[in-house]
Amino acid sequence: MAKSMTLLWGSGSPPCWRVMIALEEKLLQGYNQKLVSFGKGDHRSKEVLDINPRAQLPAFKHGDNILNESYAAVLYLESQFRSQGTPLIPEGQAEQALMYQRMFEGQTLHQKLSDIVYYNLRVPEDERHDSTIKRNKETLTAELKIWEEYLEKMEPGSYLAGRSFSLVDVLVFPVVAYAVRFGMSQEKYSRLGAYYTMLKDRPSIKATWPPHWLEGPGSDLIKDL
């Protein structure tokens, strides 16, 4: 099954990482894959464009089916391989509701983090403002606090939607790890820190850890939040 899948990915990209974790959890190892360098601009290569005309990663294909949006790929993999590997949608109604709700709140967390990390990349120099940067930091701080509060209300050792590892962990763990990589204080945001520590050695996550993160330290961009 995995032989009919191709994934072009970039190291450290949360959307790429999500798809890789899902493939591990669904026992779909052995897919065709290639690490593409953003730095060298290889995401604009024909190889990527053939799958993803937006020149974005991941570029993911299962047979003729193209699933470049990470949320789409993960939902599709769970739907198509429901009884294979880890079941990623909990049975219980309440846990399922929480899973779906937090999955999409996770997009907000990622957005607010990206607004800071990619600010210089996305905003031309003469459109940048210190006041925007300041506001973006305040917005991310408020968002991180919301997640801390969510985790405070869960039993210790819980995953994001409860007792079982589910789609929301596949989708949001990479964003939490990304925040840590960019300097989020694990002391100040101790619940998020504990969640990060609990999951970072999970086999599916360890096997897909961004290779360049192993080579050197991250940044302290959001250290002071």
Add this chain to the structure above:
Amino acid sequence: MAKSMTLLWGSGSPPCWRVMIALEEKLLQGYNQKLVSFGKGDHRSKEVLDINPRAQLPAFKHGDNILNESYAAVLYLESQFRSQGTPLIPEGQAEQALMYQRMFEGQTLHQKLSDIVYYNLRVPEDERHDSTIKRNKETLTAELKIWEEYLEKMEPGSYLAGRSFSLVDVLVFPVVAYAVRFGMSQEKYSRLGAYYTMLKDRPSIKATWPPHWLEGPGSDLIKDL
């Protein structure tokens, strides 16, 4: 079942509209609902905050389960009421893949439209730039062209993922209607225009049409794209 559901919504908000269409399609009419006025700031009322601490609409509850993210609510409703009303996830693998992929591309379309519609609301006056507005318009134009091309490749009369009305239509139709409301040319973007015309009188959509849209015309904000 619907009696244990409560929806607080705003007129013309695509996220709210999505949930309302899904409730109609799943035959869950008769839910408790209240139209909340953004203009009067009622989305900051205790009633909303009790369900949605972010003070956003929709605020949606099924029993004790809170689903304020429209994508979450729609996925949850389909999962919980699979065999009731319209089946919203197609059986076929290829159609399912396309549905998931376009669902999340639809978020990009909504984002790019919102960047224009809400620019003055979201960006303080001294951080605004004509160059940003110009770029946002170019970006939306490119995005609309992508959707035109997608629809050109489908058989005439297709829904967004193929022969059946599915989750992607529930989620993306309100965004297309929103673009039309803000002046998108249905001549220039004729496939999107035809899709809009095909769906606007579908019972679930007609029954939930934003009430204030019936009262007066929209704007021509994106007329020139």
